[in-house]
Amino acid sequence: MTVKGLISTFTQQEDINFLLTNRIPRAAITRFMGWFSKIENPLVRDVSIACWRLFSDLDLSEAxxxxxxxxxxxxxxxxxxxxxxxxxxxxxVASPSDGIVGAFGEIADxxxxxxxxxxxxxxxxxxDPHLVEQHRNGRFVTLRLTSSMYHRFHAPHDAHVGQVTLIHGDTWNVNPVALKRVERLFCKNERAVIRARLRTGEALTLVPVAAILVASIRLHLLDVTLNAQTRGPTVFxxxxxxxxxEELGWFEHGSTIIIIAPGDFAFSENIREGQRIRAGEPLMRKPMREAF
Structure with missing residues (x-):
């Protein structure tokens, strides 16, 4: 096959992937999956997990x-x-979760x-304008969790968590195909903003972003599951x-976590686009300062 033909085939596969995972009633499918996945029936459970294994690299040996x-x-x-x-x-500053390193780098203003x-x-x-100012010219890393990965996330460093904000939104897929085609996708999807400060004073923010089939984020810090059905105040x-x-919570399927840190933090040598990383492995190195 010619190079032109390969490119055409790849583009067609991307089109199909995007249509199958996004041009569907995303909210309805997500609600259905939330209900279906909790059915405690041995046959439903076994068939579902078998299908999951068939279409992914699911490995339960670590469970x-x-x-x-x-x-x-x-x-x-x-x-x-x-x-x-x-x-x-x-x-x-360690990786809060298993994931695949997506975009990372300096925040330009x-x-x-x-x-x-x-x-x-x-x-x-x-x-939040105040939080934006804290992270102006900072650094960021995006970690994508695939459906077969370990879905729990942890504190990347000793810190004080002062606030969690739920931002209601859509449930676009967060795979690379969708990220190339949907502008500002992370800003459109359901997400939580976890505001923390390290013991040496630096602001560190985690943004777990929900996606199709998963619009629920559970945090141990709150006695509530954050999702589209959350009513009342959205600032906790x-x-x-x-x-x-320390375990902070979990997603109920694959998704994304964005980590935002100060500009004088340096990326660890293992951080590069497409690299798989496990929770606990080095993500960034911060300059050493005396604790308060």
Whole structure:
């Protein structure tokens, strides 16, 4: 096949992928999946997990248990103790989750990007001018969790969490095909903004972004599941100290976490586009300062 033919075939495959995962009633499919995945029936569970294995690289050998009540129970599985040790170096900000490194780099004033040539603004993502100022000219990393990955996320460093904000939105797929085609996708999807400060004072913000089939984020810090059905206030004050590696919560399927840090933090050598990373591995290195 010619190069032109290969490009044409690849483009057609991308078109099909985008149509199958986005040009459908996303909200309705997501609600259905939320209901279906929690059915505690052995036949439904076994067939669902078998299909999941067929279309992904699902590996349950690390799971803390071998029997699951439902598909949802399998999605949100815990791992055997000790399998995700967090780098103990106090200068290291660790990866909060397993994932694939997507876009990363410096924030140009208040502009960052989801893929090359596709910028979006901090304000559109965070919705808070004060928080935007804290991260002006900072650094960011986007981690994409595929459906078969470990879905729980953890504190990347010792920190104080002061507030969580839920921003209601859509449920676009967050795979690379959609990121190239939907402008400002992360700013359109349902997401939580977790505002934290390290013990040395630096602002560190985590933004878990929900996606199709997953519009629910569960945080241990809050006694509520964050999703489209969340009613009432969407700003949740917190006063919680977390330790590096402490579990913060989980997604109920694959999705994305954006980590935003100060501009004088340096990326670890292992951070490059397309690189798989595990929770606890080095993500950034911060300059050493005396704690308050």
């Amino acid at each position: 803390n248990k071998t029997e699951f009540k439902s598909l949802h129970d399998c999605f949100t599985r815990e791992l055997k103790p000790g399998l995700r040790p967090f780098d103990p170096d106090p200068a290291i 208040t502009e960052l990007f989801q893929v090359k040539g596709a910028p979006y603004s901090l304000f559109d993502l965070l919705g 004050p917190c006063d919680a100290e977390v330790r590096k590696g």
